[in-house]
Amino acid sequence: xxxxxxxxxxxxxxxxxxxxxVEETNTHVVAGTxxxxxxxxxxxxxxxxxxxxxxxxxxxxxxxxxSYLVGFGGLSVALIDTGDGLVLVDGALPQAAPAxxxxxxxxxxDPKDIKYILSTEPHYDHGGGxxxxxxxxxxxxxxxxxxxxxxRAGAMAADDPxxxxxGTWPGVDRLRVVKDGEVLALGKIAITARAxxxxxxxxxxxxxxxxxxxxxxxxxxxxxxxxxxxDGYRYTSAAGAPFVAGFEKSYRKMNALKCDILISAHPDNxxxxxxxxxxxxxxxxxxxxxxxxxxxxADERAxxxx
Ligand SMILES: [Zn+2]
Numbered sequence: 148x149x150x151x152x153x154x155x156x157x158x159x160x161x162x163x164x165x166x167x168x169v170e171e172t173n174t175h176v177v178a179g180t181x182x183x184x185x186x187x188x189x190x191x192x193x194x195x196x197x198x199x200x201x202x203x204x205x206x207x208x209x210x211x212x213x214s215y216l217v218g219f220g221g222l223s224v225a226l227i228d229t230g231d232g233l234v235l236v237d238g239a240l241p242q243a244a245p246a247x248x249x250x251x252x253x254x255x256x257d258p259k260d261i262k263y264i265l266s267t268e269p270h271y272d273h274g275g276g277x278x279x280x281x282x283x284x285x286x287x288x289x290x291x292x293x294x295x296x297x298x299r300a301g302a303m304a305a306d307d308p309x310x311x312x313x314g315t316w317p318g319v320d321r322l323r324v325v326k327d328g329e330v331l332a333l334g335k336i337a338i339t340a341r342a343x344x345x346x347x348x349x350x351x352x353x354x355x356x357x358x359x360x361x362x363x364x365x366x367x368x369x370x371x372x373x374x375x376x377x378d379g380y381r382y383t384s385a386a387g388a389p390f391v392a393g394f395e396k397s398y399r400k401m402n403a404l405k406c407d408i409l410i411s412a413h414p415d416n417x418x419x420x421x422x423x424x425x426x427x428x429x430x431x432x433x434x435x436x437x438x439x440x441x442x443x444x445a446d447e448r449a450x451x452x453x
Pocket of ligand 1: 268270346371
């Protein structure tokens with residue numbers, strides 16, 4: 148009986164543990180365990196298999212003008228000083244919030260001056276720290292309508308290609324919804340929301356000018372465009388069609404954007420270093436995703452997809 152059960156399990160593929168090689172899977176996520184003396188539910192670590200790599204410490208760094216990086220070796224978090232308040236982009240994992248705020252302070256800023264935190268997508272690796280960051284700074288989190296739904300719930304949407312991985316994160320209660328093309332003006336900087344669906348239907352990229360004297364560069368903080376799914380998901384199914392169409396829309400958008408400096412939500416998706424200031428960085432970013440999606444679709448059609 149045991150042998151038969153073993154055989155049945157083996158045939159069903161249940162032995163196969165998903166490999167944590169693709170970005171942003173919830174594979175190996177376990178319930179948060181408190182390691183700090185004062186248990187803070189909003190910064191309880193999510194033990195993702197790639198958390199240590201994503202959160203590799205990195206010093207805060209100026210990009211151009213009054214725009215900075217305050218995140219990590221494997222996850223981007225940006226800080227913009229608008230002259231009349233600060234704006235953060237993305238929040239990494241829950242346990243990352245104290246280090247992000249420490250980086251903000253190390254640059255000489257007060258986290259209480261953070262007015263907005265812009266979100267690229269409702270997943271735990273970019274949105275997990277938003278609740279703690281919003282609480283500690285008093286800032287409002289800004290996202291697309293679909294993004295805000297996920298961030299409020301602290302969970303993936305019912306149509307998310309990675310839904311089967313499961314996992315939740317601290318939900319955000321102070322949210323502002325913006326539409327594609329909407330401009331968020333604060334101080335001397337206007338930040339434009341750029342809907343870039345595909346990885347999730349609520350994914351949003353953000354662009355703004357960074358100036359030094361008369362020289363201005365357009366910075367694009369791009370949401371993840373990685374076509375990564377839980378096993379068994381099919382982009383070639385009816386449920387997958389809006390995602391494929393979303394990716395196509397996002398590629399066109401990334402190709403058309405003025406983009407002098409690309410910050411990718413996962414920096415390793417944008418080439419070497421923490422950001423990419425080479426000409427055509429946003430187009431190359433879109434091309435990388437287009438190639439991955441084409442391969443995935445071909446694998447699905449050939450019956451080779453997991
Ligand atoms: Zn993601």
